[in-house]
Amino acid sequence: MHAVGLVTEYNPFHNGHRYHLSQARELTHAEVVVAVMSGNFTQRGEPTLLDKWQRAQAALTNGVDLVVELPIFMAVQPAHRFAAGALELLAALGVDDVVFGAEHPKWDFKQLVAAEQNFTASGFSQYNATFATQFNEQLKNQTGLSLTDPNDILSFGYYKAQINERLPLRLHPIQRRGSQYHDERIEGEIASASAIRQAVLEHGDFKQAVPVQTAQQLQKLQQVPSWDAMYPMLRNQLIQAPVEQLARIYQMAEGLEYRMKDAAQRNLSFAGFMKAVKTKRYTYAHLLRVYLYTILQLTESQVSDHLKRPYLHVLGFNERGRDYLHSIKKKVELPLLTKIDQNLRDDLLNLDYRAGKLYQTFTPVEQDLKHAPVIVKGVKE
Amino acid sequence: MHAVGLVTEYNPFHNGHRYHLSQARELTHAEVVVAVMSGNFTQRGEPTLLDKWQRAQAALTNGVDLVVELPIFMAVQPAHRFAAGALELLAALGVDDVVFGAEHPKWDFKQLVAAEQNFTASGFSQYNATFATQFNEQLKNQTGLSLTDPNDILSFGYYKAQINERLPLRLHPIQRRGSQYHDERIEGEIASASAIRQAVLEHGDFKQAVPVQTAQQLQKLQQVPSWDAMYPMLRNQLIQAPVEQLARIYQMAEGLEYRMKDAAQRNLSFAGFMKAVKTKRYTYAHLLRVYLYTILQLTESQVSDHLKRPYLHVLGFNERGRDYLHSIKKKVELPLLTKIDQNLRDDLLNLDYRAGKLYQTFTPVEQDLKHAPVIVKGVKE
Structure with a gap:
């Protein structure tokens, strides 16, 4: 079966995503749409508004046939590593084409x-x-x-990964339509994910920009996931752990552990902490990622070990997605996981599992152990 | 100057404490009352309702002349170690007599x-x-x-410490008056601290049982300090840290680290977690202490190192207390600290400092660094 792959976060799934995936299907004449999606934390190091199961459900209801999780050690990374990880999984899934938005799709x-x-x-x-x-x-x-521009940066990452890893994928950059990533207002049915997140935070109106199901899920949120709620755990870790231990955290470098410990000792709010840590040297996203690695106590050696052992954690599929899974099952070279048992929890999937436990700050739903894939009946054309 | 010593937690300071200290003064004809007091966490491993500065203030306003903190590595300990640490500090402070309540003061x-x-x-x-x-x-x-009975157990600890360490202290067990420790109702002006804590938690009436100042402080509490609020930090530490690291925590033994990690993975509430961990083998207090060591990441080696290096952190005094401090200054063999600078924060006082940062879960007040002692003018007879 001819499959087109998408690299996604769906934070949250919105009308622009629906448009993008119908374009991808048209452009490539693919029979199946496969999305690799960040789990409960984004590439920028933030908790997603809705959990990965809710977002997989939204994607499957709106045209995606198969959703596979991008593990945290691939997702919460600088753009070029995020792009490389996503393409590695799409290639492993036997996808032929990858379609993605770019601000300048005509660039060479x-x-x-x-x-x-x-x-x-x-x-x-x-x-x-x-x-x-x-x-x-x-x-x-x-x-x-x-x-x-963020999508140009990712596009560069996709080409770089394709060339360096010699991935058998055809890449198709397409023009991003409607609002830009940085636009903060919602006008019309297509808005940027960041504009929608802003509206959710401010209890503004975002309904026109997202499918009905997503709107309902967002309206039901008791607490909007944010760094503010995770800060007490970050602060405690920075205060209690010795600097030698903090220095072993993935991406902790240049003495940042001292700066973060000092800022944690002095600041009771996340905003104050961020202000104290931020310098011209580091972007917000870089710092958020290091904060997340710190709460999760992810060391350099844990991450590099897991980067050598990628896997395909299936979050959900419809009937076409299931057929596709059957068709590739025997050829797939990475572990294909549909249910997480205690062995996977403690070994291969351990980092995602721990991230899921942290994400339970925002939801009582168990995120991995024994969680069955989302199955959507019927195929939407 | 003839001084009598008291071993206290004052959680919170109440009328029974006032009665006890006037008895101590009468019985010994001491000129000065010196209290060694737990900091922000009690012997049982719980956060105190009011911070150590508020409790020192209450003690000084109601008859104590000098308040010295019992460091966390001495305070959050089984009764016999708590008793031994407190007596070590009182002896170092040149106290002659120690008066304490017992359920059976006549026992040998x-x-x-x-x-x-x-x-x-x-x-x-x-x-x-x-x-x-x-x-x-x-x-x-x-x-x-x-x-x-809890005060008999402590009394045993005081005698054991006095005998084993040959401390030059006269011990005076006296009959506890009024309500017993375990009484849960407030009747009359003397009630147990646990009955008062219960009333505070339940927004009941406790005013008759505490001095005016304490009543006002308790009524102003935005959030009653409790393990419920600290549980997210404990849970995250148990989930993210490897078991080998958890095994190094002070008092972690007999595989308790596996039991606690498993319970943390399964439970989002502190009550559920405690229920999952509790066995006949461990008392609640023992478990609460291990939980606290875990959040604070206190290892066996850190605690034994600090136990060898005790100090006297002065929380407050009145004029008589100040005179007493002057009179003993040159003879005191332990470091006498009235203000905590960055060197003390990072070395001698590091464990108290870290506990104070955790206690900021409940108050914005900096608990140690550069905090001046409470000074109460005038001497109450």
């Missing part, structure tokens, strides 16, 4: 990837600038272009 | 302490009974008596 991304070969180490030596800023300075010198 | 506690010499290891081999139960079985065999 292969040429941009090639330009990176000529980057110099000295171009990354500024201590008071983020990695991304220094990356773009070098890219501009080489090509005259800058990767400043 | 020295003889009971001597009886312990004849206890056998096989008498502690029952896996499904607490240490205290097995201790009492042996004591009863030797002497015909059992230590079942």
Whole structure:
């Protein structure tokens, strides 16, 4: 069966996502739409508004045939690693094409990837600038272009992964339609996910921009998942753990552990803490990811161990998705998991399991152990 | 100056405490009353209703002249260690007499302490009974008596410490008056601290049983400190830390780390967690203490290191207390601390500091760093 793959977060699933997936189907004439989706924490290191099962359900109800989780050690990563992880899973799932939005789909991304070969180490030596800023300075010198828009950055990541890992995937960047990622207002039926999240936080009106089911789930939220609610756990970890232990956390570098411990000792609110930690050196997203690794006590060695052992955790499917799973079952080279038992909990899936337990700050629903995939009857054309 | 010492928690300070300290003064004809007091966590491992500064203030306003903190590694301990730590500090402070309540003040506690010499290891081999139960079985065999009342147990601890450490202290057990520790109702002006805590939790009437100031402080509480509010931090630590790390926590033994991790994974409420962990082997208080050590990440080696380096952290004094401090200053062999700087925070006082940061779950007040002692003007007779 001819399958098209999508790389998604669906935080939350909205009308733009529905439009995007119908485009993907049209463009590629694929029979099956397969989405790889972040779990309960996004690439930027934030808890999702709805849990992964609710989001898988929304995706399946609105045109996706199969949803597979992007494990936390692949999802909560800088854009290029997020992109590489997602494409690795899509390739493992036997997908032929990948369709994704870009702000500049006409750019020659292969040429941009090639330009990176000529980057110099000295171009990354500024201590008071983020990695991304220094990356773009070098890219501009080489090509005259800058990767400043989020979907262009991801697109670059997809091409880079495809080239470096020689993935047998056809890539299709398409123009993003309607509101841009950074737009903060909802106008019409298509709005950005960030505008919708903002409206949810402010109890504004977001119904026109999301499918009915998502609107209902969002309206039922007792507490909107946010870093504010997780901060007491982060703060306690930073205060109680010795700096030598904090230094072993994944992506903790350049003495950031001292800065974070000091800020935790002084600040009772997450806003105050973030203000105390933030410098020009780090983006918000980078810091949020390090905060999350810290709460989860994910060490460098745990993450690198798990990165070597990816798997396919199936969150849900419809009948077409099930047929597709059957058709690829014998060829798939990664573990294909539909139900998590105690062995998986303690080993292969341990990091996702622990992240799910943290996510229970926001929901009583068990996120992994013995959770059956979402099955949606009937196939929506 | 002739000083009498008291071992206290003042959780909260109530009329019974006021009565007890006037008795202590009368009985010993002491000029100065010195109280050693638990900090923000009690011997039983619970957060105190009011912080240590509020409780020191109440004590000083009601007849105590000098309040010194019992460090967390001495306070949050089984009764005999709590008693030994408190007496060590009182002896270091040059106190002559110690007055304490007992349910059976006429008992020959020295003889009971001597009886312990004849206890056998096989008498502690029952896996499904607490240490205290097995201790009492042996004591009863030797002497015909059992230590079942909390103040008798502490009294035994004071005598044991005095004898073993050859402390130059005169001990005076006196009859506890009015309600017993376990009484749950408030009748009259003297009530037990536990009855008062219960009334505070249930928004009942406790005013008659406490001084005006304490009543006002208790009425202002936004959130009554409890384990429920600390549970998310305990749960996260139990889920995220590997069992090998949990096994190094002070007092973690007999595989309790596995039992606690499993219970944390399954329970979102503290009540459910406690129910899942509790066995006949452990008292509630023992478990609460282990939970607290776990949140604070206190290891066996950290606690034994700090037990070797006690200090006297002065929480407050009145004029008489200040005179007394002057009179003993040159003779005191332990560090006498009136203000906590960053060196003390990171070294000698580190465990109290970390406990104070945890206690900020319930109050925005910084508990140690640069906190000046409470000074009460005038001397109340």
